[in-house]
Amino acid sequence: MAQRTTQPGPCPCASGQPYGACCGRYHRGDASPPTAEALLRARFSAFALGDVAFLRRTWHRSTRPAMLELDRGQHWTRLEILGRTGGALFDAEGTVDFRAHYRINSLDGAQSENSAFVRDGGEWRYRGRAPRGPVAR
Numbered sequence: 001m002a003q004r005t006t007q008p009g010p011c012p013c014a015s016g017q018p019y020g021a022c023c024g025r026y027h028r029g030d031a032s033p034p035t036a037e038a039l040l041r042a043r044f045s046a047f048a049l050g051d052v053a054f055l056r057r058t059w060h061r062s063t064r065p066a067m068l069e070l071d072r073g074q075h076w077t078r079l080e081i082l083g084r085t086g087g088a089l090f091d092a093e094g095t096v097d098f099r100a101h102y103r104i105n106s107l108d109g110a111q112s113e114n115s116a117f118v119r120d121g122g123e124w125r126y127r128g129r130a131p132r133g134p135v136a137r
């Protein structure tokens with residue numbers, strides 16, 4: 001699948017920054033996401049752009065699927081961050097609770113998850129779904 005890692009315009013993660021200066025540098029491998037939330041945003045953008053290699057690379061080896069195929073008919077349109085714990089510069093783990101909006105066959109839907117992230121060799125990795133805790137909203 002063609003990767004649009006140099007696409008102009010705003011980043012799919014809706015940070016308000018241009019893609020190249022936001023998740024694009026993580027997708028290219030020029031930098032590593034410094035926080036769990038930055039990785040979550042970069043993974044959302046990777047889903048939106050079809051960057052399977054980035055998704056696999058940032059999946060923790062203990063939970064990484066052997067095969068990963070994206071549904072080409074599913075267009076990821078918007079990301080909402082609902083809450084987070086840990087996941088900062090000096091943390092070893094963290095969670096990010098989010099809702100990801102998509103459009104499929106011209107119908108809108110959303111998927112939400114509280115994702116667990118862990119630092120592995122200095123790099124944040126996605127570990128999987130975390131139980132929802134009592135997060136202040």
Ligand SMILES: [Zn+2]
Nearest residue numbers: 011013022023
């Ligand atoms: Zn971004």
